[in-house]
Amino acid sequence: MGWFLTGTLVGPAFGPFLGGIIVTCSSWRTIFWLQTGLAAAGVLGVYFVVCETAHHLKINDLRSLSGKKRTLKVLGMISPMRVLRLFQFFNIVLVAFGSASLTWNMYSLLTPVRYVLNPRFELDSPLLSGLFYLAPGFGYLVGTFGGGHWADMMAKRWIKKRGGVRIPEDRLRSTLPFMGAIMPGSMLVYGWSVDREVGGIPVPVIAMFVQGVAQLFCFPSYNTYCLDVMPGHGAEVAATNFFARYLVGCIASAVVLPAVEAVGIGWFSTISAAYLIGSALATMAAIRWGKGWRERTQARLEGPKEDENEVKADHNMDTDRSKSAQILGPSFAFDRSDPEQQSRNIGRET
Numbered sequence: 001m002g003w004f005l006t007g008t009l010v011g012p013a014f015g016p017f018l019g020g021i022i023v024t025c026s027s028w029r030t031i032f033w034l035q036t037g038l039a040a041a042g043v044l045g046v047y048f049v050v051c052e053t054a055h056h057l058k059i060n061d062l063r064s065l066s067g068k069k070r071t072l073k074v075l076g077m078i079s080p081m082r083v084l085r086l087f088q089f090f091n092i093v094l095v096a097f098g099s100a101s102l103t104w105n106m107y108s109l110l111t112p113v114r115y116v117l118n119p120r121f122e123l124d125s126p127l128l129s130g131l132f133y134l135a136p137g138f139g140y141l142v143g144t145f146g147g148g149h150w151a152d153m154m155a156k157r158w159i160k161k162r163g164g165v166r167i168p169e170d171r172l173r174s175t176l177p178f179m180g181a182i183m184p185g186s187m188l189v190y191g192w193s194v195d196r197e198v199g200g201i202p203v204p205v206i207a208m209f210v211q212g213v214a215q216l217f218c219f220p221s222y223n224t225y226c227l228d229v230m231p232g233h234g235a236e237v238a239a240t241n242f243f244a245r246y247l248v249g250c251i252a253s254a255v256v257l258p259a260v261e262a263v264g265i266g267w268f269s270t271i272s273a274a275y276l277i278g279s280a281l282a283t284m285a286a287i288r289w290g291k292g293w294r295e296r297t298q299a300r301l302e303g304p305k306e307d308e309n310e311v312k313a314d315h316n317m318d319t320d321r322s323k324s325a326q327i328l329g330p331s332f333a334f335d336r337s338d339p340e341q342q343s344r345n346i347g348r349e350t
Contacts, residue, residue, distance in 0.1 A: 082236050084243075098286075108253075117129060139209040148220045172286060194265050
């Protein structure tokens with residue numbers, strides 16, 4: 001999972017660095033040609049290299065349906081309600097809240113780099129400001145090698161403590177030291193060192209690097225939890241998580257510059273640190289009570305379905321009794337739950 005996430009997280013860090021080189025040495029239009037080429041390479045790679053892993057394709061079930069039924073079935077399969085209805089599960093809401101805080105931290109840190117650090121260090125070139133993006137980028141790479149192993153080690157430790165019993169919330173424990181202490185601390189160091197102009201270039205660079213490492217120690221745990229928590233619905237739970245994650249990332253990109261101009265980078269970093277600490281507390285709540293919340297919500301949602309099935313079963317039983325009475329005579333129209341009446345009616349026939 002860590003290796004998979006590297007592509008999505010390293011791009012936003014190394015992309016601005018590459019963009020700074022292009023803008024400095026060529027035209028800004030070259031960036032869009034590069035984007036087009038990368039998109040085409042991605043499509044071709046997915047089509048020719050990535051193999052289908054599903055044992056049973058749902059599209060095969062649609063071939064026997066009529067055109068109208070097939071259309072309705074496809075609309076149901078791609079309906080966003082399949083994702084949004086999972087917010088009924090409070091544990092999924094809390095995990096989405098925690099995962100979204102990482103994206104908030106990521107984009108609120110990367111978006112204003114040029115506008116914050118260029119004036120602070122008197123940089124006048126996009127290439128020079130692009131170099132600052134390498135710090136979190138290398139942090140993401142380092143975190144890739146350790147994040148997944150850290151999550152696995154933490155899960156195995158708690159499985160052993162519990163005598164071999166495994167629950168999905170075990171993996172979430174690996175995020176707590178990073179979300180509750182390391183990332184908020186790094187955010188405060190970065191923001192206030194730039195705001196107060198202390199420490200020179202090394203302090204914010206180190207803080208950004210530590211941020212990158214810590215984020216990759218958290219993302220694999222959240223994503224693996226989404227796959228484990230509801231077997232058979234891993235895609236929907238993961239989509240719920242990504243929906244919340246990138247919605248908050250979008251908001252962070254939109255508000256960070258006005259917020260920094262209004263309150264300064266120091267106080268904005270303090271707000272981000274508080275958000276991370278709150279997310280750590282939410283994750284702790286999901287670890288402590290998530291299993292019970294999940295089971296109660298599942299029982300509440302399945303209750304009406306079970307009642308409906310019982311009504312249908314009773315209706316079918318009554319229909320069978322009526323048919324038996326018509327075919328075999330009134331002596332067989334007995335209550336099957338009454339063994340005495342059943343034996344008397346059988347005795348009459350004998």
